Amino acid sequence: MSDERARWDGLSSSETARRLSRDGPNELPTPSPPSMPRLLLAQFVHFYALMLWVAAGLAVIGDLPSLGVAIVLVIVINGVFAFAQEYRAVRAAEQLRELLPERVYICRDGRRVEVNATVQHCARPTSAWR
Template sequence: MDAIGPAGGRPRSSSEGLTGAEVADRQVPGGNRLPQQRPPSAARMLVAQFVHFFALLLWGAAALAVLGGMPQLGMAIVVVVLLNGTFAFVQEHRADRAAQALRDLVPHRVTVVRDGRRQEVDAVDLVVGDRVLLEAGDRLAADLVLVEVHGLRLDEAMLTGESEPVDKAGGDTGSAGCFVVEGEGSAAVTAVGGDTRLAGIATLTGTVQRARSPLGRELDRVVRAITVLAVAVGLA
């Protein structure tokens, strides 16, 4: 199978690979990089957990409790605020690290065929239609369709959760971040950067509403109860 043509809805990719002019024409802004939003600094994230509406109410309640001659109650309120803020910060920080871990799955270098020659290029320079050479130990740097396959098996656990490697044949697809367990072959790039399946997962990881842990939910309940109690004591 020497070429993949537009009739099949796939990018042109011959056994000779793309020419230098074709690569230049197909370059996209940002190259083959996953979209990345600049996360807030850890210090800023930590401070934010102690200055939101409920936290400010509790800080005020703690101060009033101390001024009202109830230092034990004031100290208890401070401890609750600190615990709640710390656990919320840890949860947010872990989510940001998970998104970064997905981006780290894209390799830095990849072997391709261009102008009829086998060469190694930076993964960020891949373009749609590039002919990529694969062998055991490689990690896919972009979404692609397999062209030539010789006993190729991919580990797709990071995308599908399937623990066993998957046998691949010509015409099958592979996604950025997947790992070549055994065999070898070649493939044509079908999507790069923000258009890859991995990019979609990374975006969801950063934007999905994160569920509170059981401890976090219990701390929220305690915060609400103490807020009501503090307001009631203040009014009394």
């Protein structure tokens, strides 16, 4: 172990309290979900979509309006499918976050202890401690 105070029998309660006061709770920030309109708009203004918008404009300027319309349809269809896929990925990440345990078992002062999953600086999970 890299920290000499973290032993195989877990951290002591005093060391845990010291780390908690020094570093704060061991929590991951909860990201706010992206807004759906912004997510949809992003599908139409990324680099390759912008290149296609320019190509559609040049096709119309070059007296090929049917090609311009076809390119715009490709942009819209691609944007809708990409938005649907991104939306599903965001929802899947939210559902995975809900599967995280709220309580865990750790080794503290040589004993197996149940604590909140946001416990500060566990030496190792008890799955390795039998």
